Amino acid sequence: MMIDLGDPDAPTHFVKDIEDGGGAWRWTGQRPTLKILVFAREHISLSADFTLWETALQQTGPIQLSFFVNDHLLDKVRYAEPGYQHFEKPVPADWLTVDSESTVGFAIDKMYTAPEDGKKFGIILTRIGFEQK
Secondary structure, eight states: EETTSSSTGGGGGEEEOOOOOSSEEEEEEEEEEEEEESSSSSTTEEEEEEOHHHHHHHHHHHHEEEEEEEEEEEEEEEEEEEEEEEEEEEEGGGGGSSSSSSEEEEEEESSSOOOTOOEEEEEEEEOOOOOEE
């Protein structure tokens, strides 16, 4: 139930705002969203591993990520330090279904804008999905 962005089949889970390309991680847009089939509803947590780029935080200042499961707001977290980050929080069982894919993702309040070409970047996503505890 975890999507490792380095897996060859990872792009089959992308709904929007995730750069397609090779490697163990992907840049996101402002509202990256994936679809994942959940095998259970009880004792499930949303988990995400990502990196905040130091240069981006110097431009944007602290950012806030709002984490969503099936369009329900699970949590809002403020990040002020660059580097590796881990998010994990239990998901209410009634937000999930085992007979269809769930959507997971987050919204970023401030995007980095590249001074060279004006392209916008979110965060560096490595893994996201559900874990049963």
